[in-house]
Amino acid sequence: MPEPVIAGATVVPGHDGEAQLVVRVRYENGALGSVTLDAACARKLLEDCAAESAADLCGQPWQRLLDVLP
Amino acid sequence: MLDLVIRGGRIVDGSGKPGFEGDLGIRDGRVQQAGGRLPESGAREIDARGRVVAPGFIDPHTHFDAQLLFDGQARPALEHGVTTVVHGNCSLSLAPLRAEHRAKLVRMFQQIEEMPNAAFEGAFEWTWQDFSEYVAALRGRLALNVAPLAGHSVIRLWVMGEDAQKRAATPDEIRAMQDLLRACLEAGAVGLSTSYVDVDENLFPVPSRFAHHEEIEALAAVLGEHGRMLQVVPEFYDTDITLARVDQLAELSLAHRIPTTFSPLFDSSAAPANVSRVLARVAEQAARGARVWPQVQTRPIDISFSLDQASLFFVTAPIWYLVMRLPHDEKLRALRDPGTRAALLKAAEPGGDTARFGRLRVRDSQDARLVGRSLAEVAAERGTTPAALMIDLSLAEDLGVHFLAANMGHEDPARIGPILANDLVHVGASDGGAHIQSFATYGDTGYLFSEFVRKGGHLSLERAVRKVTAETAQIWNLEGRGLLRQGQAADVVVFDAETIGRGEELPVRDMPGGGMRYTRSASGVEAVVVNGEVVYTSAGGYTEARPGVIATL
Numbered sequence: 276m277p278e279p280v281i282a283g284a285t286v287v288p289g290h291d292g293e294a295q296l297v298v299r300v301r302y303e304n305g306a307l308g309s310v311t312l313d314a315a316c317a318r319k320l321l322e323d324c325a326a327e328s329a330a331d332l333c334g335q336p337w338q339r340l341l342d343v344l345p
Numbered sequence: 346m347l348d349l350v351i352r353g354g355r356i357v358d359g360s361g362k363p364g365f366e367g368d369l370g371i372r373d374g375r376v377q378q379a380g381g382r383l384p385e386s387g388a389r390e391i392d393a394r395g396r397v398v399a400p401g402f403i404d405p406h407t408h409f410d411a412q413l414l415f416d417g418q419a420r421p422a423l424e425h426g427v428t429t430v431v432h433g434n435c436s437l438s439l440a441p442l443r444a445e446h447r448a449k450l451v452r453m454f455q456q457i458e459e460m461p462n463a464a465f466e467g468a469f470e471w472t473w474q475d476f477s478e479y480v481a482a483l484r485g486r487l488a489l490n491v492a493p494l495a496g497h498s499v500i501r502l503w504v505m506g507e508d509a510q511k512r513a514a515t516p517d518e519i520r521a522m523q524d525l526l527r528a529c530l531e532a533g534a535v536g537l538s539t540s541y542v543d544v545d546e547n548l549f550p551v552p553s554r555f556a557h558h559e560e561i562e563a564l565a566a567v568l569g570e571h572g573r574m575l576q577v578v579p580e581f582y583d584t585d586i587t588l589a590r591v592d593q594l595a596e597l598s599l600a601h602r603i604p605t606t607f608s609p610l611f612d613s614s615a616a617p618a619n620v621s622r623v624l625a626r627v628a629e630q631a632a633r634g635a636r637v638w639p640q641v642q643t644r645p646i647d648i649s650f651s652l653d654q655a656s657l658f659f660v661t662a663p664i665w666y667l668v669m670r671l672p673h674d675e676k677l678r679a680l681r682d683p684g685t686r687a688a689l690l691k692a693a694e695p696g697g698d699t700a701r702f703g704r705l706r707v708r709d710s711q712d713a714r715l716v717g718r719s720l721a722e723v724a725a726e727r728g729t730t731p732a733a734l735m736i737d738l739s740l741a742e743d744l745g746v747h748f749l750a751a752n753m754g755h756e757d758p759a760r761i762g763p764i765l766a767n768d769l770v771h772v773g774a775s776d777g778g779a780h781i782q783s784f785a786t787y788g789d790t791g792y793l794f795s796e797f798v799r800k801g802g803h804l805s806l807e808r809a810v811r812k813v814t815a816e817t818a819q820i821w822n823l824e825g826r827g828l829l830r831q832g833q834a835a836d837v838v839v840f841d842a843e844t845i846g847r848g849e850e851l852p853v854r855d856m857p858g859g860g861m862r863y864t865r866s867a868s869g870v871e872a873v874v875v876n877g878e879v880v881y882t883s884a885g886g887y888t889e890a891r892p893g894v895i896a897t898l
Binding site: 330 | 582609614616629654666667750753
């Protein structure tokens with residue numbers, strides 16, 4: 276059964292000047308959504324996905340994302 | 346004789362109506378006459394021909410809490426024309442605060458607002474616990490007016506002690522918080538601030554985040570007794586949750602007849618629909634009569650980092666991020682390794698080097714000569730590349746050098762201008778006095794005029810003045826301020842409409858203990874008057890006058 280996947284990620288500045296990661300999620304019906312992760316959550320996501328860069332997150336199941344959310 | 350006459354200026358009175366030529370007469374701290382030609386002379390006169398004479402600007406989102414106790418001028422806010430500040434935002438205020446909770450609060454301020462320890466230790470004497478004692482401590486020190494919020498987190502700490510960060514409150518505790526908030530409001534608090542996102546020094550949620558909604562509802566009921574503000578930091582990183590908070594604030598506003606405001610709301614290329622979706626919901630709620638004011642800042646947002654962290658700044662450059670994730674000593678070895686260094690520099694080329702690294706500025710370094718300078722500039726002097734320079738500077742200081750990538754978000758004037766001009770948007774969220782070692786939180790009003798009035802034309806001069814004066818006073822119920830009309834408080838700024846702006850961001854070491862902060866000087870502001878007294882002129886600098894008051898009393 277298909278599940279939502281990470282479609283991409285972009286670095287953006289947070290309100291406090293720390294870099295954050297906006298992760299785009301593509302749902303089963305093709306719709307796109309986004310979740311903004313603070314630095315700690317983003318680092319954990321990259322680590323959990325064994326990603327060396329934001330590009331490596333593409334195609335990862337969204338469960339990885341759910342796992343790092345507080 | 347009048348106390349002060351400002352002659353011949355273009356009076357932009359804060360109402361939004363077209364400006365008009367005339368004199369402004371002031372007596373006993375209040376406007377006596379705005380417009381026409383005054384035959385009476387003043388004990389002091391200011392020649393304002395060719396200049397705009399406007400109400401002093403009001404900054405609704407600052408963290409000058411500590412600074413006001415050792416710098417009653419809140420430098421450099423005053424020289425930018427800001428004559429009233431709201432502090433105590435984001436659930437944190439210096440009162441009410443029991444002596445045993447001071448250390449805890451200082452650590453939270455340091456974590457959330459990046460206030461240095463020296464700003465709290467030895468820079469002032471803690472002479473208060475309750476809100477009225479705090480207000481008394483402020484009196485006589487102030488060159489500008491203040492409207493202090495009472496912080497929800499400290500109210501919880503006062504009532505619940507350590508349990509404030511463990512659980513929901515009992516009905517008795519909620520009643521005690523209501524009584525405490527009521528006392529704060531009677532002592533001059535302009536409202537209550539709360540936060541749904543902030544964490545303490547241990548990355549643990551601040552006390553306000555343990556409140557159940559019935560606690561917020563009960564406190565809002567007390568705000569309703571006084572018609573005072575509820576300020577909220579919502580989950581601004583997620584549009585859908587922010588929309589839910591807008592709805593929640595609207596219900597509180599309608600039920601208790603209170604104004605509410607939330608911040609920050611900012612534009613990002615990564616979430617381009619965020620602002621429009623939130624504003625659409627705010628408009629829906631406004632149509633129901635709810636007062637929910639989103640605060641939007643004027644200035645762009647920066648990213649700051651050092652190579653000591655695995656900053657996400659590098660996450661789009663695989664080898665850089667890989668190296669940054671290494672533990673400290675391994676990272677030092679990798680950066681010194683010729684092979685790794687060559688790979689890093691190769692990854693920074695072509696094109697990416699100057700574009701990505703060259704724009705970076707040195708934010709903090711033991712070598713004060715470097716601070717504030719761009720990597721491109723220094724690299725050119727030294728015959729190297731910005732990326733190589735960043736590595737070398739970092740290695741020289743055990744990775745302690747901090748860098749700044751400016752204008753990384755909320756940076757497109759064509760998108761920001763219309764947002765600021767929106768009738769439902771509250772211009773604010775400056776964070777004045779916070780994040781002082783990361784970036785300058787001053788000059789947002791000057792930037793409003795230079796970028797969005799003069800350059801972009803998104804707002805007329807009169808509309809921009811109204812936004813940061815009468816409209817802000819109305820939103821916050823600051824009676825008698827924000828307009829240049831007879832009987833109003835004589836808070837005035839005289840500026841050159843052609844040159845008002847913000848200066849370059851510069852590091853200075855003027856904090857207690859010689860601490861560093863980033864600051865900006867003003868341009869185009871020629872005189873600032875608070876309650877009828879001149880507190881700053883571009884020609885003479887700051888004066889010794891301390892006419893500031895608690896704006897709610």
